Amino acid sequence: MNLTAVAQTPKFPGRLxxxxxxxxxxxxxxxxxxxxxxxxxxxxxxxxxxxxxQRPNLVDPTHVYTGQTCGGCFYLNKSAFAAQPLGTVGNxxxxxxxxxxxWGIDLAVSRQFPIRxxxxxxxxxxDAFNLTNGYVPAFSGTNPPAQGGTGAPVSPAVPAxxxxxxxxxxxxxxxxxxxxxxxxxxYMF
Amino acid sequence: MKIKxxxxxxxxxxxxxxxxxxxxxxxxxxxxxxxxxVPDAEVxxxxxxxxxxxxxxxxxxxxFVLTNLPLGPYQVQVSKEGFATSLNKGIVLQVGSNPxxxxxxxxxxxxxxxxxxxxxxxxxxxxxxxxxxxxxxxVVDLPLNGRNVTDLIGLAGASVQTGxxxxxxxxxxxxxxxxxxxxxxxxxxxxxxxxxxSLDGANHLNFLSGGVMPIAFPDAVQExxxxxxxxxxxxxxxxxxxxxxxxxxxxxxxxxxxxIRNSAFGSAREVFxxxxxxxxxxxxxxxxTLGGPIKRDKLFxxxxxxxxxxxQTVPRTTVIPTAAMMAGDWSTFASAACNxxxxxxxxxxxxxINNLSNAAGNFSTSGQIAPS
Numbered sequence: 001m002n003l004t005a006v007a008q009t010p011k012f013p014g015r016l017x018x019x020x021x022x023x024x025x026x027x028x029x030x031x032x033x034x035x036x037x038x039x040x041x042x043x044x045x046x047x048x049x050x051x052x053x054q055r056p057n058l059v060d061p062t063h064v065y066t067g068q069t070c071g072g073c074f075y076l077n078k079s080a081f082a083a084q085p086l087g088t089v090g091n092x093x094x095x096x097x098x099x100x101x102x103w104g105i106d107l108a109v110s111r112q113f114p115i116r117x118x119x120x121x122x123x124x125x126x127d128a129f130n131l132t133n134g135y136v137p138a139f140s141g142t143n144p145p146a147q148g149g150t151g152a153p154v155s156p157a158v159p160a161x162x163x164x165x166x167x168x169x170x171x172x173x174x175x176x177x178x179x180x181x182x183x184x185x186x187y188m189f
Numbered sequence: 190m191k192i193k194x195x196x197x198x199x200x201x202x203x204x205x206x207x208x209x210x211x212x213x214x215x216x217x218x219x220x221x222x223x224x225x226x227v228p229d230a231e232v233x234x235x236x237x238x239x240x241x242x243x244x245x246x247x248x249x250x251x252x253f254v255l256t257n258l259p260l261g262p263y264q265v266q267v268s269k270e271g272f273a274t275s276l277n278k279g280i281v282l283q284v285g286s287n288p289x290x291x292x293x294x295x296x297x298x299x300x301x302x303x304x305x306x307x308x309x310x311x312x313x314x315x316x317x318x319x320x321x322x323x324x325x326x327x328v329v330d331l332p333l334n335g336r337n338v339t340d341l342i343g344l345a346g347a348s349v350q351t352g353x354x355x356x357x358x359x360x361x362x363x364x365x366x367x368x369x370x371x372x373x374x375x376x377x378x379x380x381x382x383x384x385x386x387s388l389d390g391a392n393h394l395n396f397l398s399g400g401v402m403p404i405a406f407p408d409a410v411q412e413x414x415x416x417x418x419x420x421x422x423x424x425x426x427x428x429x430x431x432x433x434x435x436x437x438x439x440x441x442x443x444x445x446x447x448x449i450r451n452s453a454f455g456s457a458r459e460v461f462x463x464x465x466x467x468x469x470x471x472x473x474x475x476x477x478t479l480g481g482p483i484k485r486d487k488l489f490x491x492x493x494x495x496x497x498x499x500x501q502t503v504p505r506t507t508v509i510p511t512a513a514m515m516a517g518d519w520s521t522f523a524s525a526a527c528n529x530x531x532x533x534x535x536x537x538x539x540x541x542i543n544n545l546s547n548a549a550g551n552f553s554t555s556g557q558i559a560p561s
Contacts, residue, residue, distance in 0.1 A: 025330065178455065182332075
C-alpha cells in the first residue's frame with residue numbers, strides 16, 4: 001500500500017503572513033508492504049533426490065511465529081518445523097510462511113521564494129527518509145537468483161533465515177536504514 | 190557505395206529523431222449537430238508549450254487518429270466548410286495516453302469559433318493495460334533518497350523492489366518486481382526480462398542483468414507510466430515502465446540544484462544495534478538543466494547534468510595477528526582450545542609438518558618467518 005501526497009500552503013494576503021506562511025510545500029510517501037512469502041527449507045538433502053531447496057515437515061502449525069521482531073530475536077519458531085524422514089517429501093506448503101512487514105514514512109518539506117517577479121524561484125528543501133526513525137526488520141527468505149552465463153546453473157545457498165539446519169534460522173539480523181536527512185537548494189526559471 | 194552508406198545512416202538517424210518522445214495519440218470522431226459523421230473535416234492538434242501542430246482530415250465515417258504526438262498540453266481545432274470552427278482546450282497527453290475526443294460541430298460560418306473545454310475522458314477505453322502515470326510534479330516533489338527516479342516505480346500498485354543488481358558497468362540498479370513478474374531471473378526456469386523498460390519510446394533494458402538501464406535524474410524526467418497487467422500487443426513483456434524525458438519549449442526554462450546528505454543529520458545511532466555509531470556518509474548531488482527553443486515552434490533543445498559525489502566509510506571485519514603471532518609463536522593459534530577441540534597442524538613452507546602442540550613452535554627461529 002502506498003500513499004503519496006503533495007500539499008502547498010496558499011498565498012496569504014497579509015504581509016507578515018505572506019512572509020511566514022506562503023510558498024511552503026509538504027510532500028510525503030507512506031508505504032506499507034506486508035511480509036513477503038517464502039518457503040522454509042531443510043538446508044540438507046532429506047529427500048535423497050539431490051535437488052536443492054526442499055521443504056521440511058510442519059509439526060506445529062499454531063506456533064510458527066514467535067511474535068518477536070526485535071533485532072537478534074528469533075522471528076520463527078524452529079520447533080514448529082522438523083526435517084522430514086530421509087527419503088520423503090516434507091508437507092510444508094510452498095511460500096506458506098511470511099516474513100515481517102515493511103513500513104516507512106518519507107517526507108519532504110520545501111519552501112519557494114520568488115525572486116524578480118514570479119519567473120525566477122529559489123527553493124530550499126529538506127527530505128527525511130524514515131522520518132520517525134522507526135525500527136523496521138529486514139530479512140532474506142528467498143534464494144538469490146542463480147548466476148547467469150553459460151553452463152549448468154549453480155544453485156545458490158539457502159539463506160540462513162530460511163534454512164532449518166542453520167543456527168540463525170528465523171533470526172532477524174538486519175534492519176532497514178535509520179532516519180536519513182537530505183538538504184537541497186534549487187534555483188529555477 | 191560510401192555515399193549510399195551515409196544516406197542510409199542519415200535516414201536512420203532522422204527516423205530515430207522522429208520517433209523520440211512519441212508515445213501518445215489522440216483519436217475521436219467529428220459529428221454534426223444531428224449526430225451524423227462529418228467527413229473531410231480538418232483536425233489540427235497544437236502542443237501549447239512548443240507550438241508544434243499536426244493536422245489530419247477526418248475519414249468517411251468522421252473518425253480521426255493523430256499518432257506519435259509529443260506529450261504535454263494540447264488544443265484541438267476542427268474546421269469544416271459550413272460549420273463553425275470548434276476549438277477544444279484542456280487536453281493533456283501523458284505517457285501512453287490515447288484519449289477519445291468526440292467533437293460536435295455547430296452549423297455556422299467557418300470564421301465563427303466555438304470554444305469548448307474539452308471534456309476528455311481520462312479513462313483509457315482503447316487499452317486493456319492497468320497502469321499508473323507519475324507526472325513531473327510528483328517526480329520532483331516527492332522525497333527521493335539518492336534522486337533515483339526508479340524508486341517511484343514502487344508507488345504503482347503491485348510492484349515492490351526486491352533488491353539491487355550489481356552489473357559490470359552499472360552498480361546498484363534496482364530490481365523491481367511488478368505484478369509478480371520475475372524482475373531478474375534465470376533460476377529454475379523463470380524468464381529473464383520480466384519488465385520492459387522504455388525511454389522516450391525506445392527499449393531501455395540492460396540485457397546483461399535484465400534490469401533497467403540508468404534513468405535520467407528527476408529534473409530531467411517528464412513523467413513515466415508503470416503498467417502492471419493486461420499489456421497491449423506492442424509490449425514485449427508482462428509488465429512495462431515507459432519513461433519520457435523532458436523537452437525544451439518555446440520559452441527558456443532551467444534549474445540549478447544541490448542536494449546534500451550527511452550522516453551528521455538524521456539519526457546518530459543505528460536502531461538495530463544502539464551501540465553502533467552511524468558510519469560517516471557524505472553525499473553531494475549537484476547539477477542543472479536548461480531547455481528552450483532553437484527555432485520557434487519547430488526545433489527545441491533540452492539538456493541536463495547531475496554529478497554525484499559520495500564519501501563514506503564502510504566497516505570491515507578483518508583478522509589481525511596477535512603480538513605472539515607476530516613474534517612467530519603460533520602455538521595458541523594452532524591449539525586445540527582455539528580450534529574446537531582439535532589441534533591444527535601447521536605446515537612450514539618446505540612442507541614438513543610442524544606439530545606445535547609439543548614444542549615452542551617458534552617459526553622465526555626455524556627461519557620460516559623473516560623477522561621484520
